[in-house]
Amino acid sequence: MRVFICADMEGITGVVHREQLMPEGKQYAEARRWMTADINAAIEGVLAEAPDATFLVNDGHAVMRNVLLDDLHDRAELIVGPATWENKPLCQTTGVDDSFDLMLCVGHHTRSGTPGGLLAHTWSGAVVQNFWINGELVGEIAINSATAGAFGVPIGLVTGTDRLMEEMAATLPPNVVGVAVKKTLGTTAAICKTPRVTRGLIADGAAEAVRRLRAGELSALVPSSPVTMEIETYRREMAHQALRAPHVEACGEARFRTTAPDAAIAAERMWRAVVRAHDQAAGFLQ
Numbered sequence: 001m002r003v004f005i006c007a008d009m010e011g012i013t014g015v016v017h018r019e020q021l022m023p024e025g026k027q028y029a030e031a032r033r034w035m036t037a038d039i040n041a042a043i044e045g046v047l048a049e050a051p052d053a054t055f056l057v058n059d060g061h062a063v064m065r066n067v068l069l070d071d072l073h074d075r076a077e078l079i080v081g082p083a084t085w086e087n088k089p090l091c092q093t094t095g096v097d098d099s100f101d102l103m104l105c106v107g108h109h110t111r112s113g114t115p116g117g118l119l120a121h122t123w124s125g126a127v128v129q130n131f132w133i134n135g136e137l138v139g140e141i142a143i144n145s146a147t148a149g150a151f152g153v154p155i156g157l158v159t160g161t162d163r164l165m166e167e168m169a170a171t172l173p174p175n176v177v178g179v180a181v182k183k184t185l186g187t188t189a190a191i192c193k194t195p196r197v198t199r200g201l202i203a204d205g206a207a208e209a210v211r212r213l214r215a216g217e218l219s220a221l222v223p224s225s226p227v228t229m230e231i232e233t234y235r236r237e238m239a240h241q242a243l244r245a246p247h248v249e250a251c252g253e254a255r256f257r258t259t260a261p262d263a264a265i266a267a268e269r270m271w272r273a274v275v276r277a278h279d280q281a282a283g284f285l286q
């Protein structure tokens, strides 16, 4: 079995604040450790059910150099480096293809606009106000699942906040296993379980995802084709800049969209446009 792990940081055990999310932050070192531990817990859970499984982990947060390679499970390989369009055209799902049997989303967060959502945003907190797939308002768990779905890869596990479990139920296929590692209090506070506890919950969740996969209970997220992705930016200048990217068109004051045969092609175009929408390369792309 081959498993793709799409990893972010805002939904990792214990993470609630920007100080934990960026390399210059005072609590970044411990957050990196927790991120690596949450990923390892998912790997161990899969291995309990599928001892021969191998893993590709995409470090999908900000500078994308967060996971501690020394501490990562040896059964995994790690995609390291920022998501410039040339580097990682599919952003957090770069590396996924039809050789994978299952995708797990570890450490994810709620979509931009989630009221009171812990560290909520979509792709780029500075640029993206709303993101729709075929008219449905979605966040990164659905964007990433649809991208993997274009390669036939089903989504099996989502870890993050209690509120992310609601977004999962609303926007992902049925039977995805959800593991809440913390309970949202507000945009920068949560009630957190300890790493020792969440490690067990995540491992159990990943093992359950493998059992559901084998029972035929999981499915890939495949939006009906052609797939239209649309973004509303915070300022209309951002949408204008985004239009410098190919294959996107304006569809309102601060909006642009693309229509493509599948979600992976659409997501690639939209990510390229969002990178162009920044006035200058954002810090996390440097």
Ligand SMILES: [Zn+2]
Binding pocket: 008, 009, 010, 060, 061, 062
């Ligand atoms: Zn992130």
